[in-house]
Structures are given as C-alpha cells and as structure tokens.
Amino acid sequence: MPTLAIFTFRAKAAGTLYRYLIISGVFVAMGTLGGCAITRVSMATYQREYAQLNPMGMDHAAAVRKIEAAGYSCDKPYADRTLMDNGIAVPVTAQSCSNASFELMCPQRRYMDFKFRTSDNIVIQVNKPNMVDKSCF
CATH class of the missing domain: 1.20.5 (Single alpha-helices involved in coiled-coils or other helix-helix interfaces)
Structure with a gap:
C-alpha cells in the first residue's frame, strides 16, 4: 500500500x-x-542605432542594403521633389524604411527616411529619427 x-x-x-x-x-x-516592452527600444537606443546606420553620402543601393541588413524593410522610392542646396535646385527622390517590434497588437515602429539625388543616387539628406510607440491599425 x-x-x-x-x-x-x-x-x-x-x-x-x-x-x-x-x-x-x-x-x-x-x-x-499583447504589448509588453520586451522587444521595444528606448529613444536613446534608437538614436544610437540611427546614428550608426546614417547613410549620408552613401550610394543609394549601398544605403538600402546597409539599412535592410539591420532589420529594416524599405519601401520603393517615391516622391520626386526638388531640394534647395546652396541656392541651387537639386532633383531628389525620397525613400522610407521601417522596423517594427514583434508584438502582434500595437507594435512599436521605427522609421528612417532619407532623400537621394536623382542624378547620381547619392544620399544627401537624412530626416530626424521618428518612432511611434503604438501603431495600432
């Protein structure tokens, strides 16, 4: 027993x-x-990552490869515009890349937007770091 x-x-x-x-x-x-902070990054960490990935002065294709290697996904180039550089109008094309945290509901999104000269495909402007903490729907 x-x-x-x-x-x-x-x-x-x-x-x-x-x-x-x-x-x-x-x-x-x-x-x-559901929204835990495990995969989110702070603004300070994001700014350091942004500074390391800064594609200023790089060829467009090399810049996209570098950014995509860091986990970002880049959209197709859009918005042919004109930028004033020292009083000279320079035709540029814009491109946006983004990275999202792994949350299913309301992920954090980090964006990297830059513009490159249409004539020689050199990145001449990088926008400020942009991060959206909860990008719901």
Whole structure:
C-alpha cells in the first residue's frame, strides 16, 4: 500500500506542476503578444542605432542594403521633389524604411527616411529619427 500512496502523491504533484506551467505560459504569451516592452527600444537606443546606420553620402543601393541588413524593410522610392542646396535646385527622390517590434497588437515602429539625388543616387539628406510607440491599425 505505501507504493500506491507515493504514486498518488507524485501524480498530484505532477498535475499541480503541469497546471502552474500552463498558467505561466499563458501569462508569458499574453505579455509578449499583447504589448509588453520586451522587444521595444528606448529613444536613446534608437538614436544610437540611427546614428550608426546614417547613410549620408552613401550610394543609394549601398544605403538600402546597409539599412535592410539591420532589420529594416524599405519601401520603393517615391516622391520626386526638388531640394534647395546652396541656392541651387537639386532633383531628389525620397525613400522610407521601417522596423517594427514583434508584438502582434500595437507594435512599436521605427522609421528612417532619407532623400537621394536623382542624378547620381547619392544620399544627401537624412530626416530626424521618428518612432511611434503604438501603431495600432
């Protein structure tokens, strides 16, 4: 009979442990998928990353490769515009790249926007760091 009592005790302990593991897993899933700050970055960290990725003076294709290697996804170039550079009108094209945290609901988005000369594809302007903490819908 003592063997049966030990087996019953172990089964109850295993059931309780299993229950705690399931509950813990549910809380971890809710935290990471619902808006937890695990995958978010602070503005100071983002500004350091932005400074390291600064594509100023680079060729457009090399700049896009460098930014995409850091985990950003770049849209197609858009908005042919004219920029004034020392009183001279320079035709430029803009491009936007973004990176999102891994949250399913309201992820944090980080943007890198820059403009490059249409004539020689050199990046001549990089916009200020732009970060949206909760980009819901």
